[in-house]
Amino acid sequence: KDREYRVGCAFAITGKASWLGEPQRNTVEMLEKEINAAGGINGHRLKLFIEDTQGNNTRAVNAIKKLVKKHRVSVIIGPSRSGTSMAAIPVVTKAKVPMLSCAAAESITQPWEKRRWIFKMGQNDSDAARKICDHMTAHGIREIGILTGTTGFGAAGRTQLKKIAKEYGITIVADETYSPGDTDMTAQLISIRNAGAKAVVNWSIVPAQSIVPQNLRQLKIGIPLYQSSGFANIKYAQAAGVAAEGTIFPAGRIMAVDFIPDTHPQKAILKKYKTGYESVYKDHVSTFGGHAYDALLLVIEAMKKVGDDPAKIRDFLETTEFTGVDGIFRFSEKDHCGLDKTAFEMLTVKDGKFVVYRK
Amino acid sequence: MVKKDYFGLCALALGVAGTPLLIQNDYYLGILVFTALNCLACTGLSLLMGYAGQISMGNAAFVGLGAYTSAILTVRLGWNPWLAMLAGVLLVLAIAMLIGIPSLRLKGHYLGMATLGFGSIVHIVSVAATGLTGGPEGINDIPPLGFGSILLDSDLRFFYFSWAVLILGLFLALNLIHSRIGRGLRSVHGSEDAAESVGVDTAAYKIRVFTIGAAYASVSGSLYASYVSYIDPGPFDVMHSVLMVTMVAVGGMHNVWGAVIGAALLSVLPEALSSASEYFEFIGVAYDTDYDMLIYGGILLSIMLFLPGGLLDGLARLIRLPGKLALRLKGGTGQNG
Amino acid sequence: MLRLVNIHSAYGLVRVLKNVSLHVDGGEIVTLIGANGAGKTTLLRAISGLQPVQEGRIIFDGRDIANTRAEKLVRFGIAQAPEGRQIFRPMTVMENLELGGYLVCRLHGRKQLRRAIGEMFDMFPILRERQDQFAGTLSGGEQQMLAIAMTLMNKPRLLLLDEPSMGLAPLIVREIFEIISRLRKDEGLTVLLVEQNANAALRIADRGYVMETGKIIIQDRADALLENPEVRRAYLGRDKREIWE
């Protein structure tokens, strides 16, 4: 009974993707304290081992190996980024330890035959793209320009946008990219405007998310701006100032807790996470921290039911249905993500706040 | 000097053979694999920097080209991994020649910038040519290397293999250094005019050593791809080129062993730091991963400030210190008497 | 004016100066001769503050200047024309002279600087012709003239010359020695001269020191040294034909 349950976490706590990893680290540390204060899991203490991948593949491989081989954890949460998750897959697969990635790219869990040990918490990029396309279709927008950063996240978004737009019969009239460090997208936006786009979709990470609205405003291009789920941090909207007003984007419900009706099944957990996190860290919650929250809760639930045997945890997860911060997960053998587009809510910025989009 | 080098090589081989007796954990073996790969690339770079006195800030591009050639040929075209690796080397040789001929006419910082620019271009192409390289999403499921039915798919096997390759690489590099050609290279560093005056074709030598270094990098990249079995453009950006230059300089430029030691240190250091929080926790001090960068920078700075000749030289001086002190004392008494 | 008392200096662990003492009085020309590697250059560098001194005192105008930084010593009036043409190769001859006269410019302004440069051009007319050429492309001898001119720009009180005749044509060598004598006569310049051309050096010097492997082994009046058989054999030994055999 005094044996502790060991869970490994690998997040991009420092480096270029630290905006993902830091809230994730904070979240799991908060939960660990909570659980242990409440007596642990079936009396077993929960012990987290947290590694920093620095968002770097080599470091991620080492970190995962360290967790698996040195700390002998039963399950791994993370990594934060798609690339580092991909690099980690062979390691955990060989070691037969389940991994709950906190990234979003679909290739992390597909093809499912080769990803038996991998689960994913981030909502699918394709679903985010679908959500955006739904919205555009509803507003009669049929020609769009897309603007993506050349990061793993941006590139995955670009792939999905192109695929999904075709499904919806939406034409991409301009397809522009920029590198992650870029700080001025006016050239790309002019190309998009000149191509006759009726809306812009920007799919990227910081700081471009805040700069694109500013550039749009500067150029007086009066077409709607859609952003990816990556925009879901109120700080980005604040950084863009008035320019961010009216930006439309899909996001997990954690970004709009106050607008979710009490009857919604996620309401309770959303509220718990938000108030918990914000009171401990005096900072806004983000969807990314939410991925880690769901992952650890899932792991705890599995351990409660089947103990800390990795294989059993994997089998348990494959049959689980779980209502989390990110949505309602319905895992199956072939679907290790378990979320669909209903996990998203379309939000917009109004008076410097995120609100659910209402026409 | 010559003898010492080859003794060192034998000692290294023995050490490698014995390591798995001490270390069985795949985690540590994995770190050592990456260490070997970095050492291999840096060995090539040190031939260029330490011996020919030229700088290349684009070495990661050659590592990347090797890795991508291996990955693309094996995954997309189903080539045998060995053949793909060879193709990588050939491709890199050709590209290095092509870029080396105009670049190596440049000197100092200008050469640095040209190679850096080349490195960035390769990186940008690997990001933007999504059809070929998968772009930022990378290429996964790269098959492992193998000998017949023995696949190099465990950490232990790859550990032996990668270090064997490194030792072979070092052996070849040492042969080169202690040869007529090697002296030619070093003379280019000392004085190009004097080298030319005794018949050394300095331009050709610089290009040769540049391509040799690139080939080392390419092999290192191919091995990386097959070991990790996933690559994306991340590990091949210009900062990694800068890191490699740093590794060579930290170890001590004027000797391949310096490159090996520097590469080893800077490969292991981040891993050691990642455990720092555990030690600090142990002695009851709150520690944040964020401090890693400060400690890393501090260590690097201290080495450069306090060990002017690099780590290798520092170690050597430490070993020779007692002898020198004795000499000094003797000199002192001789003076008075 | 200058007095070295038991100076020790080393490169790393190799001792190069061992217990060297010498003195130069105001208005004197003193020459230092010695074989290759005896430590003459090192001694001059130690005086001018470029080479650290481990032990001993260097007294200039009554104050101990051992291990004082070179740039400060220049202000005291010590100037050194270093061995091996230490000029600013990728800069023009003009720029080199301006830098040589940095202190003149700082203390007396641009006008004085121009004047001093004009004087140097009069002394070495070839430099005037070459004034816009990069110093590194000058011929060896021209570089040597430039190096000497740069040193003279600051109108030092104590001039340390390290092999000024090196690489100069016989005519110019004679000229330089004449300039040195003249400056001493007209402006009371004090000179410590290191020369391989010992014959010529001893002829204009008042006194001389002979150095061997880091130690002063002989010191005497210049004319006496010229006659000293030991010195003649070792440093002036032209007439000793047996070396040919």
Next chain:
Amino acid sequence: MNTSFTDLLQFIFMGLQRGSIYALAAMGFNMIYNATGIINFAQGEFVVLGGLMMVTLTMTVQLSIPFAFLLTVLFVTVIGVLMERLTINPVKDPDVLRLIIITIAVSILLKGAAMCIWGKESHYMRHFSGDTPIDILGATVLPQTLWIIGILIVVVVAFVLFFNCTMTGKCMRACAINRDAARLAGISDRNMVMLSFALSAGIGAVAGIIVTPVIQMDYGRGVLIALKGFGAAVIGGLGNSIGAVVAGLLFGLVEAIGAGYISSHYMDAIALTLLLAVLFVRPSGIFGSSEASRLKDF
């Protein structure tokens, strides 16, 4: 007005804004290069520190912009001086590569410190005079862009005057070329090198301050700025201020116009290819003298 012209104009403004940062960074590089022969990899961190400090002073402490500006420049200058005193000055026999690695180490340290102090997220700051775009011949320009270009001009003029009307610039170069000879001429190499670090940190700070409103700032931003600035310094001919400005602006313009008319995917590659082409044709940069650089070690 026809759109293709306004587009071009828009790209030109965009290019000038980008280029100004590169130009300022390049001037910073040149300053230290001239006095020491080394490339200071921490140059980008000076820019970052400038930006972040300014954010703190204006957004948190709520100082007025001019006052915060001065204070920030002062702060970063002090950092530059400290860097020189503590890490460059103690090195006994300066070897160029070793000093460069030292600057890399310092840049890591400064980056780490900035991360610990300011955290990891991007910081934003209000524009000097609002962010309502101004129309110029149909192109829309942020007032901040005009500030950036204006301040660049002021800085360039000030430096060119300073270096041409005093001997300091020459003295700095002298120190890099031949330290012993410089000292024998009475030039204090220590002061010159320190001055060069102070000035280049100051320029870095100015760059950071003026761009932060438009690009935001985070601790890791230095690398990219430094790389581009280094490229501009080299293309312009290392050590040449006018070259740095021309090359920096050119670099920015090529990027902007390349992104606008050719391909945003390969924007950086286009600029870099141009850089390589220039170097292969003029191995000492546009304004560099090949004869002089043959006489230099670095």
Next chain:
Amino acid sequence: MGNPFLALENLTKAFGGVVAVNDLSFAVDRGTVTSVIGPNGAGKTTMFNLITGFAVPTSGQVRFGGMVISGQRPHRIAALGFARTFQNVQIFPEMTALENVMVGRHLQSEAGLFRSFIVPPFFRREERQIRADAAKWLDFAGMADLGDVPAGSLPLGSQRLLEIARALAAEPKLLLLDEPASGLNARETLVMGRMIARIREMGITVLLVEHDMELVMEVSDKVVVVNFGSRIAYGTPAEVQLNPDVIAAYLGE
């Protein structure tokens, strides 16, 4: 054959406005010591550079055994049997004295890139041979005991000797010495003179630039005097010494 060993034919080199070498012609016979003297900046070093390929003539040419060689890269010219020293010594400071001389054996050895790569040095007879030969030449220069010293920390005079040893190690047909005695004292200069005589005895043709007149007079067979890049006198040392133009331009009184 009728062709002179080495011939300069109307050699001219201009740097912008400065004509460093101006229509200079003279020939050098095999096995002799020919000295070139002249005021500072007369163009002597430039002439050496033109002969050894470090500079390309503006017009005119250098012939070696009848073949035009000017304009080729220095290492090609070295391969023809030319070796030189430099007025500003050019050594390999981080290599030991012996290694410096071993580099001099470059053209006398042949191991190519591939062989150098594969075969370790202790299996290479050639490598041992190079070392032995280099030691011999170091000894010739009177530096046998300095073989292990890093060349950079040798005193200037020894560095000059080292340069000569390195040049000789290449077993040249023609040796060009640019002010070998500068920085040497009278006695050391005598030794240098003896060394040049011995080199000549080995059948190596020597071209010497020197300002030390006693040395020049002692060792030269022929003396060429240049001023402003042009030849102003040519003859035996005795003849030249008495030439009034030479006295006015160079020697003084």
